[in-house]
Amino acid sequence: NAGVTQTPKFQVLKTGQSMTLQCAQDMNHEYMSWYRQDPGMGLRLIHYSVGAGITDQGEVPNGYNVSRSTTEDFPLRLLSAAPSQTSVYFCASSYSASGSLHTQYFGPGTRLTVL
Amino acid sequence: QQPVQSPQAVILREGEDAVINCSSSKALYSVHWYRQKHGEAPVFLMILLKGGEQKGHEKISASFNEKKQQSSLYLTASQLSYSGTYFCGTDGGGSQGNLIFGKGTKLSVKP
Numbered sequence: 001n002a003g004v005t006q007t008p009k010f011q012v013l014k015t016g017q018s019m020t021l022q023c024a025q026d027m028n029h030e031y032m033s034w035y036r037q038d039p040g041m042g043l044r045l046i047h048y049s050v051g052a053g054i055t056d057q058g059e060v061p062n063g064y065n066v067s068r069s070t071t072e073d074f075p076l077r078l079l080s081a082a083p084s085q086t087s088v089y090f091c092a093s094s095y096s097a098s099g100s101l102h103t104q105y106f107g108p109g110t111r112l113t114v115l
Numbered sequence: 116q117q118p119v120q121s122p123q124a125v126i127l128r129e130g131e132d133a134v135i136n137c138s139s140s141k142a143l144y145s146v147h148w149y150r151q152k153h154g155e156a157p158v159f160l161m162i163l164l165k166g167g168e169q170k171g172h173e174k175i176s177a178s179f180n181e182k183k184q185q186s187s188l189y190l191t192a193s194q195l196s197y198s199g200t201y202f203c204g205t206d207g208g209g210s211q212g213n214l215i216f217g218k219g220t221k222l223s224v225k226p
Contacts, residue, residue: 030212031211031212031213032212033212033213035216040218040219041218042117042202042216042217042218042219043157043202043204043216044216045213045215048211048212048213049212050211056211058213059215090156092213094212094213095212096212101144101145101162101164101206102145102147102206102213102214103147103159103162104157104159104204104213104214105159106157106158107156108155108156109155109156
């Protein structure tokens with residue numbers, strides 16, 4: 001099991017460029033989420049999905065789009081990058097079962113810099 | 116609503132104890148604790164469910180008081196490997212599959 005994988009690990013963009021952060025999991029988890037982490041802010045939820053074809057907004061969704069066409073994949077799209085989107089992005093998956101309610105399995109993260 | 120963690124940072128000598136607190140203004144269904152080393156992803160430590168249970172992971176234990184909507188993480192006889200940032204994540208009982216995380220507590224253990 002690879003768990004949760006993310007690509008790329010590092011990315012530098014110019015303001016206005018678009019890109020897609022990839023996330024995949026091989027644990028057959030129904031739930032997937034995207035968080036961003038900024039110094040002193042903790043992990044803030046961007047978008048989440050409760051299953052293939054179903055997505056919803058989290059706390060900080062502006063400037064990002066997601067889709068979930070398969071259980072395994074949950075890409076995050078930056079539409080027009082801004083310096084305020086400089087951050088570390090973590091993808092996570094989870095499942096719901098007694099004793100393990102929504103424990104987040106995190107990917108290794110993508111460090112994004114927008115110039 | 117983001118849970119509030121305290122303290123924001125703590126410095127210990129090896130062998131000393133520490134307590135990290137997490138409180139929420141909303142009713143909680145479960146509390147999760149994670150540790151993150153610099154440059155790495157958060158790693159799951161333990162989950163506490165409604166019922167006031169206490170759990171342990173090596174010399175790290177935690178409690179959950181659902182009436183007070185609080186959880187505490189206890190680090191006993193700290194080791195250098197305990198250094199990192201600790202996050203609590205709360206679940207209000209919804210079925211969204213994600214957590215609301217606190218801002219973290221940075222723990223530094225010195226020799």
